[in-house]
Amino acid sequence: MKIAPARYSFFLIALSLVTLFGCGKDPEPLKPIGGGQNPGGTLEYSVIGVKDISMERVGEATMQVNVERVSGDKNTEIQLLVADLPPGMKAYIDVQKSAPSFISFVTISSERVLEGSYKLSLVSSAKNAVKSVPFVVKVLPYTNHSQGVKGEYIETHKCSADGEKTVTVTIIPDQSIENKVIMRGFWSGTQINEVVAFIEPASHTITIPEQTLYDVTYKGSGTYTDDQITVNYSAKTQIFDETCTAVLNRKK
Incomplete structure (x- = not known):
């Protein structure tokens, strides 16, 4: 039997639809790309x-x-x-x-x-x-309060004989005794000159007990904050007897 051209075209379209969707089956839904995580789009x-x-x-x-x-x-x-x-x-x-x-x-x-x-x-x-x-x-709070004064300072002191002078002082906590500090360069500016001091956290006071280093005897006391130490002290030798007032400001 010979099929007319128009009917033949309709037959091909119908056959294609049956092949694409199957007989009596719904089309399968599209699956997300990348296992449910969109590799593009908004992060x-x-x-x-x-x-x-x-x-x-x-x-x-x-x-x-x-x-x-x-x-x-x-x-x-x-x-x-x-x-x-x-x-x-x-x-x-x-x-x-x-x-x-x-x-x-x-x-x-x-x-x-x-x-x-x-x-x-x-x-x-x-x-x-x-x-x-x-x-x-x-x-x-500090476990060891000497950590609070650790650092480098500029000491400006006025002494009875030597007058006004500015030196650099480095303060480090003692490793074995709580609230004990070492003041390197105190008064002299020489870093090998290590003057010992003790701080009292409750009153924010500092005490320099009497001690002799390189033939100079030191003794004094004062107060401290986070960034400044003020202390009155004496520095004595067989030649001179200095009375000094010093302000140590933390280097920024």
Whole structure:
């Protein structure tokens, strides 16, 4: 039997539809690409591991933060920063910017920050979103208060015979006796001249017990804060007898 051209075209179309969809079957739904994670599109991610930390007034603490991609663009970079840092507190982030997923170690350090609890935030930003995760840093008292006066100072003193003079003094904590410090360069500016002193944290006073170094006998007392020491002292030898007033300001 000969089929007319128009009917022949209709027959081919019908046959194609049956072949494509099958007989009596619904078409299978399309599956997501990449096992359910869209490799393109808007990036979705999570920040895990942010927690409360604590440290002494001079100290540091570190936390591990995981930035994990949930879905979306694999190439979008995420940047991390710590917000709301008080004066004297710093943050170091070893991996500050990267495409997820990645691990970053966040270190918070304190340089004589006053005792108390401070609310900070770890902020992450991508081109389509900004997230902020809060955490608390608790600053604790010193275990050894001599750590609080450790550092380099400029001593300006006025002495009865020698007049006014400026020298550099380095203060270091004693490693074996609590609240004992070594004042290198005190009065003379010579770093091998190590004058011993003791601090009293409750009253913020400092005492230089009588001691003789290189034929000079020292003795004195005064007060201290985080950044300044004021002390009245004597420096005596067989040749001279100096009475001095000194102010030591911490180098910034």
